[in-house]
Amino acid sequence: MPVPVVKICCIMSEAEAALAIMHGASALGLVSHMPSGPGVIDEALIGRIVRAVPAGIETFLLTSLQTPAEIAAQHARCSTTTLQLVDHVSVEVHHHLRRLLPGVRLVQVVHVVDDDSVGYAQECAPAVDALLLDSGNPALAVKELGGTGRTHDWQLSRRIRDTVAAPVYLAGGLTALNVRHAIDTVHPYGLDLCSGVRTNGQLDAGKLTTFMQAVTA
Numbered sequence: 001m002p003v004p005v006v007k008i009c010c011i012m013s014e015a016e017a018a019l020a021i022m023h024g025a026s027a028l029g030l031v032s033h034m035p036s037g038p039g040v041i042d043e044a045l046i047g048r049i050v051r052a053v054p055a056g057i058e059t060f061l062l063t064s065l066q067t068p069a070e071i072a073a074q075h076a077r078c079s080t081t082t083l084q085l086v087d088h089v090s091v092e093v094h095h096h097l098r099r100l101l102p103g104v105r106l107v108q109v110v111h112v113v114d115d116d117s118v119g120y121a122q123e124c125a126p127a128v129d130a131l132l133l134d135s136g137n138p139a140l141a142v143k144e145l146g147g148t149g150r151t152h153d154w155q156l157s158r159r160i161r162d163t164v165a166a167p168v169y170l171a172g173g174l175t176a177l178n179v180r181h182a183i184d185t186v187h188p189y190g191l192d193l194c195s196g197v198r199t200n201g202q203l204d205a206g207k208l209t210t211f212m213q214a215v216t217a
């Protein structure tokens, strides 16, 4: 089984970006306005971090916007390599975004809750470059779209991974202690995490080291 790529999310400064890359991250997540979650930074800072990231490292703009025009306008302000759509949108929105933003990679988040999540993942997979399977609950009054620090039912994630052709990132409560089991259960293309490598909100070099060791063990 190939070693999964690692995306470190909730990057808050150029220094955190450099630290994540030094520890082996091949992608960074930058969280724009959200209804809830620990990782939000403003768009001006996202733009500064993106400009400081070396070529070859992917930058993901996490957006909770749902209309193609608004998403494209936000992307123009931030200029990331990739858009991570954290709220549910239709396949028509994916197709529209492809026309508006050729060359920008599209990653659709699926909140893994039940059989409906499997159906939504299967519907979206042909229209995007990758799926990102996360914990959360978009049905709450204040939507919970990610950054929960909680795991979900990895057997459901494995079902998705086995029935779609698109690459699958696994997210939600990953830490050095559970990531080996997560990899063996889901066989993801990539891993994505925020809280599991932070202490008091700051990216923690020690936790990054032990996480990366667990991934490659």
Ligand SMILES: O=C(O)c1ccccc1N[C@@H]1O[C@H](COP(=O)(O)O)[C@@H](O)[C@H]1O
Residues within 6 Å of the ligand: 009, 010, 029, 031, 034, 036, 037, 038, 039, 040, 062, 086, 134, 144, 145, 146, 147, 148, 149, 150, 171, 172, 173, 174, 192, 193, 194, 195, 196
């Ligand atoms: O981090 C946030 O604030 C956030 C808010 C809304 C949607 C997604 C968010 N972050 C993403 O959530 C995953 C999982 O986080 P965790 O490891 O469980 O803390 C993270 O990798 C981001 O992609």
